[in-house]
Amino acid sequence: MRPAIEAVLATGTTVAEVAMCYTGDLLDPDEDLYTLDYYLALAERILETGAHILAIKDMAGLLRAGAADRLVRALRERFPDTPIHVHTHDTPGGQLATLLAAAHAGADAVDAASAPMSGTTSQPSLSALVAATAHTELDTGLSLRAVSDLEPYWEAVRAVYRPFESGLPGPTGRVYTHEIPGGQLSNLRQQAISLGLGDHFEKVEDWYAAANRILGRPTKVTPSSKAVGDLALQLVAADADPADFEAHPERYDIPDSVIGFLAGELGDLPGGWPEPFRSKVLKDRTINIGETPLSPEDEWDIDAEADRTTRRRTLNRLLFAGPTRQREEFVKRYGDLSPLSTLDYLYGLTPNEEASITVDRGVQLYVGLEAISEPDDHGYRTVMATLNGQLRPVIVRDRGVQVDIIEAEKADPGKPGHVPAPFAGNATARVSEGERVQAGQPVAMIEAMKMEATITAPVAGTVTRVLLRGTQHVEARDLILEIG
Amino acid sequence: MFSKILVANRGEIAIRAFRAAFELGARTVGVYTWEDRASLHRQKADEAYLIGERGHPVRAHLDIDEIIRVAKLSGADAIYPGYGFLSESPDLARAASAAGITFIGPTAEVLERAGNKVTAKEHAIAAGVPVLASSPATTDIQALLDAADEIGFPVFAKAVAGGGGRGMRRVETREELRGALESAMREAEAAFGDGSMFIEQAVQRPRHIEVQILADATGETIHLFERDCSLQRRHQKVVEIAPAPNLDPVVREAILRDAVTFARSIGYLNAGTVEFLLDTAGPRAGRHVLIEMNPRIQVEHTVTEEVTDVDLVASQMRIAAGETLADLGLGQDTVRVRGAALQCRITTEDPWHDFRPDSGRITTYRSPGGAGIRIDGGTVNAGVYVSPHFDSMLAKMTARGPDFASAVRRAKRGLAEFRIRGVATNIPFVQAVLEDPAFIAGDLSTSFIEERPELLEPRESADRGTKVITWLADVTVNQPYGPHPGGIDPVVKLPQIDLTAPPPAGSRQQLLELGPAAFAARLRAQDGLAVTETTFRDAHQSLLATRVRTRDLVEVLPHVARMTPTLWSIEAWGGATYDVTLRFLGEDPWERLDAIRRALPNICIQMLLRGRNTVGYTPYPAAVTEAFVREAASSGIDVFRIFDALNDV
Incomplete structure (x- = not known):
């Protein structure tokens, strides 16, 4: 964490709140790893970095009220001047008690969410917190009226996003056993459903608990929780026996995230590595752990001297290359969709209801739906929409319609030997399969409208495929021949 | 005047001819191919007849027998050829006259003299009009290679029968010449049935100046001044201007005089255009050479019509019908230029894809109008399918004004008014040309565009409506x-609250005032419990897969700022929000942060930061962490909650 903490401290203007991740139960006499001493020593190390605030980050809702009281009291005694901020998830259902216990013990700040967006895998309810502390020495200073007046908004927001609900119907005490973090619990349920295990989620939970033990009881938060979850799902899918897997991991497929975790990609494990399991997994594997290197151009582009747009774009690419590309494609195609209401954005148009979209100051679009045609042979439907009162047909591929027509093979821009048709027209090959060609050599002709163009070989090599039969009509970007 | 005129063409020029014929009181006959059955020119003709066979629309328009058959069938007494297709065909002129039908244009003999570049040149030399150094025409590639060596590079390889850029290549070096000749010969052979080529000296940074000629059967020959057609991309004209701006009056006079001299020397009849190149660089700068004469109407005739008030197409018809220039009220002394005009060719060439002609259905078409704007269009309106069979030109927009600068302003206005959706157009490119200071200054040459590659860079058209509706239609159909x-x-x-009142000062103002250390100390010292509101990150991450959009987060913030100003912070940013905004929402995470900061000026914004890898999933060099934190701090993050998955400090 040190480079991040130092970077924050270096800003001089922002607060470095450093968290210790909480797991286990420090009141349990059998707990020998995540004990009070463990957390106190950890806090000591954290505060040596110069952190402004100490946070207790309880990802799964495992911090019980009694443990919170003990932990905060001990921290308060050892570090009387350090503010303490407590974060928990309400997965088991009673975590308001934890927040209150922590506050009474001397915590200075806690996390809560607007009531309609609270509970279960989320944080405890803000209204409940405000009400519980009102007119006491812990009074939050927030108006109960004000926080509850904002609730209808969030309730309506949550309804709009219903398809993304995690499906956790209520609190669960099983979290004390499996220790799955709040965010991951909803993800795992979705993954279990897609594996056909939706009705047997308790099996996934049991395996998660087993995987957690086999991997040495790490603190579980992205990305360590991912390693545990990936292993659990893999073993459930293989219907494996935990004891056999632990004894003979070499007989199983093991997810990359687990191998990386055991190789130390995420750092060292607080309780030491599980042996001999770890050595068996890593045997005969070479794992390179290294930072993603930074090119000099990128280093220049993220410098404080670079312009903000370049800096942000470069950071996006460095941190999330794939999603950044996806977003660029998306914007090119659909533009900025932020002016759309979320109902329109997620569910589209309905007849008899005109969507009104403010795209700019004083620029309004009115979009309506007149009709949707039956799909054609290629699975395309014509959506007859209106834009500002004018009919506007939009052709849409209905991905639910199966079609038998084979589309012409398109040239892959990533393959230098793929020769595409530059535009729609009638193309004729000038070379045949097996022929050797030089880069720049004419390999085909194409004629369309007023133009005739020579298509040349982009690379030298042997013609491995010619997709033209005589003179043939081609669409732009169709693959016409391939050079190997 | 003729009683019934067949127009052996299609698209905008056919419609242009019908308009002239109508005004002269003649009935009109159109020809159309199967592929053109929905075209407007078919419907604008009084009668229209199908020609050719399906799948070969261009061939149909080149079939003289078909044209004569329809002319006889319909009882037409004249044939108007337009430009392209058979417009320069002596064979059509002969076939028409053999059938007792008037060909509206020069005689077959004049067409031959003008159309054959080699004989045209001999006439020019004889008349004392300057010409380019060139070789004899042949199909012998070796002879052409030798000739090019003698003339010196750069050279043009040109088809004897070519036109409109077909069968023509500019070649810079000897190495490229053979390939260029082969391809041009094939093209000419296919288009004109004659693959003969010749080599010609290439002029340096030339302007293309052409002179409009009208001549009657009495031998009276006048010019209607010049046009500048220098703005070309791959030998295709893009913008044409009358009169040529920024042209030395002495040079202008010489060019106009040489044009008339040449037309007279070949006994020219009817409307035609004499083309010149004017060197603007090198030792010959300011000198012009004749390149060819086009014995037909030109695409860009509109600009001459706009500045001279002479209807050129009607003039062609009346001269063909036997009237003299005097009958038309035209004499060299009476033709005057008034103001300036420029024509922009609106095509489906896609600047995003190397100007590849686009095809598809036009979903929206709105053309400009108002003072000084003239539109000559073919079949362009919403619902029309633009086929790949013919020319990529959709419409010609001609703008007129009292001077060149005002004509350009009008043209820009006209281009801005166009709305064409469903097919790509070259409008953004033409707009860029018209914005160029050198264009406005009249510093023109045929290499204008190639000297400015930035003009060819695709420009983002806002076109917000199309983009939004594309998304909405997809979601409506697929219901993801x-x-x-x-x-x-x-x-x-x-809740209804007063949003005009500024929000009260809050934790953010405290932090700005105290700095982070004293701010933390104050938190420690304060009575009561401080609260971080997590709805903006962790709550929707834990309940709704982080999918809540920026819009829904930001709408409520002005209320949060005013109704709960004593919140210690809101948690609003982190790894999953960063990932999901990019991956699933088409949003930029930084823009989200900017919007949150703008809407919430008084409460600290908090984010979750993974120590080893900031918001990403793999470890990065410290420089990335530093840059990320700096950028986040300067974009509005006040509190960084830093953690490590394994509590590794």
Whole structure:
């Protein structure tokens, strides 16, 4: 964490709140790893970095009220001047008690969410917190009226996003056993459903608990929780026996995230590595752990001297290359969709209801739906929409319609030997399969409208495929021949 | 005047001819191919007849027998050829006259003299009009290679029978010449049935100046001044101007005089255009050479019509019908230029894809109008399918004004008024040309565009409507999140409060005032419990897969700022929000942060930062962490909650 903490401290203007991740139960006499001493020593190390605030980050809702009281009291005694901020998830259902216990013990700040967006895998309810502390020495200073007046908004927001609900119907005490973090619990349920295990989620939970033990009881938060979850799902899918897997991991497929975790990609494990399991997994594997290197151009582009747009774009690419590309494609195609209401954005148009979209100051679009045609042979439907009162047909591929027509093979821009048709027209090959060609050599002709163009070989090599039969009509970007 | 004129053409020029014929009181006959059955020119003719066979629309328009058959069938007494296709065909002129039908244009003999570049040149030399150094025409590639060596590079390889850029290549070096000749010969052979080529000296940074000629059967020959057609991309004209701006009056006079001299020397009849190149660089700068004469109407005749008030197409018809220039009220002394005009060719060439002609259905078409704007269009309106069979030109927009600068302003206005959706157009490119200071200054040459590659860079057209509607239509059909659930936009649930009042000072102002250390000390010292509101990150991450959009987060913030100003912070940013905004929402995470900061000026914004890898999933060099934190801090993050998955400090 040190480079991040130092970077924050270096800003001089922002607060470095450093968290210790909480797991286990420090009141349990059998707990020998995540004990009070463990957390106190950890806090000591954290505060040596110069952190402004100490946070207790309880990802799964495992911090019980009694443990919170003990932990905060001990921290308060050892570090009387350090503010303490407590974060928990309400997965088991009673975590308001934890927040209150922590506050009474001397915590200075806690996390809560607007009531309609609270509970279960989320944080405890803000209204409940405000009400519980009102007119006491812990009074939050927030108006109960004000926080509850904002609730209808969030309730309506949550309804709009219903398809993304995690499906956790209520609190669960099983979290004390499996220790799955709040965010991951909803993800795992979705993954279990897609594996056909939706009705047997308790099996996934049991395996998660087993995987957690086999991997040495790490603190579980992205990305360590991912390693545990990936292993659990893999073993459930293989219907494996935990004891056999632990004894003979070499007989199983093991997810990359687990191998990386055991190789130390995420750092060292607080309780030491599980042996001999770890050595068996890593045997005969070479794992390179290294930072993603930074090119000099990128280093220049993220410098404080670079312009903000370049800096942000470069950071996006460095941190999330794939999603950044996806977003660029998306914007090119659909533009900025932020002016759309979320109902329109997620569910589209309905007849008899005109969507009104403010795209700019004083620029309004009115979009309506007149009709949707039956799909054609290629699975395309014509959506007859209106834009500002004018009919506007939009052709849409209905991905639910199966079609038998084979589309012409398109040239892959990533393959230098793929020769595409530059535009729609009638193309004729000038070379045949097996022929050797030089880069720049004419390999085909194409004629369309007023133009005739020579298509040349982009690379030298042997013609491995010619997709033209005589003179043939081609669409732009169709693959016409391939050079190997 | 003729009683019935067949127009052996299609698209905008056919419609242009029908308009002239109508004004002269003649009935009109159109020809159309199967592929053109929905075209407007078919419907604008009084009668129209199908020609050719399906799948070969261009061949049909080149079939003289077909044209004569329809002319006889319809009882037409004249044939108007337009430009392209058979417009320069002596064979059509001969076939028409053999059938007792008037060909509206020069005689077959004049067409031959003008159309054959080699004989045309001999006439020019004889008349004392300057010409380019060139070789004899042949199909012998070796002879052409030798000739090019003698003339010196750069050279043009040109088809004897070519036109409109077909069968023509500019070649810079000897190495490229053979390939260029082969391809041009094939093209000419296919288009004109004659593959003969010749080599010609290439002029340096030339302007293309052409002179409009009208001549009657009495031998009276006048010019209607010049046009500048220098703005070309790959030998295709883009913008044409009359009169040529920024042209030395002495040079202008010489060019106009040489044009008339040449037309007279070949006994020219009817309307035609004499083309010149004017060197603007090198030792010959300011000198012009004749390149060819086009014995037909030109695409860009409109600009001459706009500045001279002479209807050129009607003039062609009346001269063909036997009238003299005097009958038309035209004499060299009476033709005057008034103001300036320029024509922009609106095509489906796609600047995003190397100007590849686009095809597809036009979903929206709105053309400009108002003072000084003239539109000559073919079949362009919403619902029309633009086929790949013919020319990529959709419409010609001609703008007129009292001077060149005002004509350009009008043209820009006209281009801005165009709305064409469904097919790509070259409008953004033409707009860039018209914005160029050198264009406005009249510093023109045929290499204008190639000297400015930035003009060819694709420009982002806002076109917000099309983009939004594309998304909405896709979601409507595919329902990726199930059917529309009904319900209401959450904003109606926001409490009614006074949003004009500035929000009270809060934790953010404290932090700015105290600095982070004293701010933390104050938190420690304060009575009561401080609260971080997590709805903006962790709550929707834990309940709704982080999918809540920026819009829904930001709408409520002005209320949060005013109703709960004593919040210690809101948690609003982190790894999953960063990932999901990019991956699933088409949003930029930084823009989200900017919007949150703008809407919430008084409460600290908090983010979750993974120590080893900031918001990403793999470890990065410290420089990335530093840059990320700096950028986040300067974009509005006040509190960084830093953690490590394994508590590794």
